[in-house]
Amino acid sequence: MVTGPPLRYYWVAFYNDGTKLSQFDPITFEEYAFSDIDTTKLIKFALYPFTSQQAKNVSAKGNLAISVPILPIIELNLSNGRKLIYYRDVFVSQEEYHFCRACNKEFYFGSDSETTQSKYPSPICPYCKSHDIYKCKKCGKIFRIFEDAKFGMCSCGGHLDRIRLTSGQYIREKRWIEYYVGYKTLVNG
Structure with a gap:
């Protein structure tokens, strides 16, 4: 490998x-x-x-x-x-990306990206502002964040199902090498 x-x-x-x-x-x-x-x-x-x-x-x-x-x-x-000076540095960078199922666009997710303010945060799509939502399994009512349903249940008594619009993630990895070559000269040595 x-x-x-x-x-x-x-x-x-x-x-x-x-x-x-x-x-x-x-x-x-x-x-x-x-x-x-x-x-x-x-x-x-x-x-x-x-x-x-x-x-x-x-x-x-x-x-x-x-x-x-x-x-x-x-x-x-x-x-x-x-005298020869030679070395190479190897770099590996991993970046997190998400795919928005509402607008069908991918977006980079970093430390400055927006998320919902919730016990179960979800990335907010920078293009269409969509994020994961919660849907009652019994009556189909939609909740913007988990806390909008008291005790995580709908008023009809149904439990919530998380609809993942933006939380599907994947990692992109970038790899590169920087070469350094030069020499040193001993002066008055």
């Missing part, structure tokens, strides 16, 4: 003896750890966007990768005592 956003780049470390180490083996597509880079021989570090075939092969090994051909190639020369 993939737990992070898809990779868009892979790194390649170039050494002063003419060899290089790629994040993914070009034949087996097994992943090398970043700690496998020999920083004592490192003269160049690069990030390359995956080709569609590379992305397919890497994904088949369990690392979700996608090809975005318009991404730039990032190369960093590390001569004159420069």
